[in-house]
Amino acid sequence: MKAWLLKNFGLDNLxxxxxxxxxxxxxxxxxxxxAVSLNFRDKAIVDGIYEPHMVPKPLIPVSDVAGTVVALGDGVNRFKIGDRVNSHLYSRWLDGEPGPNEPDYCFGSPLPGGLAEYMIIHEESAVRVPDNLSDEEASTLPIAALTAWYSLVDYGQIQAGQTVLVQGTGGVSIFAxxxxxxxxxxxxxxxxxDENLEAAKKLGAVAGVNYRTFPRWEEEVLRLxxxxGVDLLLDVAGGEGLNQSIxxxxxxxxIAQIGFLTGQTTTLNLMPLIFRQTTIRGIAVAPRSSFxxxxxxxxxxxxxxxxxxIYSFEEARQAYQHLARGAFGKVVIKVS
Ligand SMILES: NC(=O)c1ccc[n+]([C@@H]2O[C@H](COP(=O)([O-])OP(=O)(O)OC[C@H]3O[C@@H](n4cnc5c(N)ncnc54)[C@H](OP(=O)(O)O)[C@@H]3O)[C@@H](O)[C@H]2O)c1
Structure with missing residues (x-):
């Protein structure tokens, strides 16, 4: 089959x-x-900054897939040929609390991903695609939508009338x-x-803050x-900004600690955390039951x-470059 293969770190080696x-x-x-959609994780894997010791080479990258079942192994009974399914990143985390080694069973590293004509998904981790969505649309769900959902609903227990802050206008945040x-x-x-803030308001956001114009964006959030302060904050930026999130x-x-766009380490100021009695929970997508x-x-x-x-299969590298520049919502690659 045709497949994109990451032979070493760096986009030139894809x-x-x-x-x-x-x-x-x-x-x-x-x-x-x-179709597949790209997440920041896929780019970070290619760049060699996402758990590089776990990345096999060559690797078929990209975790998030929507496609059609064309053959079954023995004993399959949850799906039949012709069904449309999604991959689920944490392929063995099906329900309840995560086990100790869920990252060992993630698609797109270390397990083969979906930037190829075919992919294997165990029937227990596959998820039925909503009938009303195309493969291109459904390919955006496994990480970006599910992380937003789990953070808001399963962890955040958000209620009508409460306030949520979402950072940036990428995949997770627009779903949020x-x-x-x-x-x-x-x-x-x-x-x-500013134009992305206006576009986010058209999707329902009640207010927007430009974090370049207002580097102390937390003061604007307090004013609003x-x-x-907000009831729940979805932190995708990470790094030193966690103190502003608190x-x-x-x-x-x-706080749902989701991302690390500005850095994988932080210096936490403990006194504000203690005085504000904030709960910070690390988020690693969700179990399949939540999907x-x-x-x-x-x-x-x-x-x-x-x-x-939406990019063609042959344009996969351009799709990665688009994600690196910043996208409003999701970047998708149509495979077949
Ligand atoms: N733990 C998990 O389960 C999980 C799941 C999904 C994603 N993530 C992580 O969450 C982060 C976002 O992922 P994604 O796939 O949604 O990324 P993405 O689609 O590439 O979105 C990136 C967007 O984030 C915004 N951004 C960049 N720096 C920022 C900053 N300092 N403050 C606020 N916003 C900033 C930018 O929005 P503007 O252009 O509007 O400024 C940028 O376009 C990544 O670190 C990713 O690895 C983690």
Missing amino acids: VLGDTPAPKPQVGELLVKVG VQLATALGAKAIVTSSK TEGK AATKAAGR DRMNAYLSQHAIRPVIDQ
Whole structure:
């Protein structure tokens, strides 16, 4: 089959080639890939800054796939040939609390990903694609939408009328605006671009703060919340900004620590954290059960993913470059 292979770190070492098509073993589905979407994780893996010791070479990259089941291993009974399925990043985390070694079973490193004509997904980790979504749309769900959903609903227990801050206008954050709005919460967005703030407001955000114009964006957030701070903050930026996130969150509020766009380490000021009694929870997407619940909600509320651009299979590298420049919502690659 045709596949993009990461032979070494660096986008120049991502090459289109031929590799044997996989055969489904007991309990596995062979999926003809329809589309994949890119997440910051995929770019960080290519750049060699995401757990580089875990990246096999060559690697078929990209975790998030929507496609059609074309062959079944023995014993499969959750799906049949012709069903449309999504991959689920933490392929063995099905429900409840995560086990100690979930990252060992993630698609797109260390397990083969979906930037290829075919991919193997175990039937237990596959998720049924909502009927009303195309493969291109559905490919955006496994990490970006599910992380936003889990942070808002399973962890954040967000209630109608509460306030959520989302950082930037990339994949996770735009889904968070859409979901928070549908759940009746008020989303405040930060962005480096005024036009993206306006576009986020069209999706339901109640206010926007340009974090370039206002480097002390947490003060603007306090102003917008009558000095109180938001109930829940989805931190995708990471780095030293975590101290600003604590300041922007209400006393006894919650932070979902999702990302590391500005850095994987931070110097935490403990006294504000202690005085504000903030809960900070690391987020690693979600179990599959949460994905199933989210898909039902997306269908019920007719929420459609926001796709900035769709690239062809041959244009995969341009898609990575687009993500690196910054996208509004998701960047997708159509595979077949
Ligand atoms: N732990 C998990 O389960 C999980 C799941 C998904 C993602 N993540 C992580 O979350 C982060 C975002 O992922 P993604 O896939 O949504 O990325 P993405 O689609 O590439 O979005 C990146 C956007 O973040 C914004 N941004 C950059 N620096 C910022 C800063 N200092 N403050 C606020 N916003 C900033 C920019 O928005 P503007 O252009 O509007 O400024 C940029 O376009 C990454 O670190 C990723 O690895 C983690």
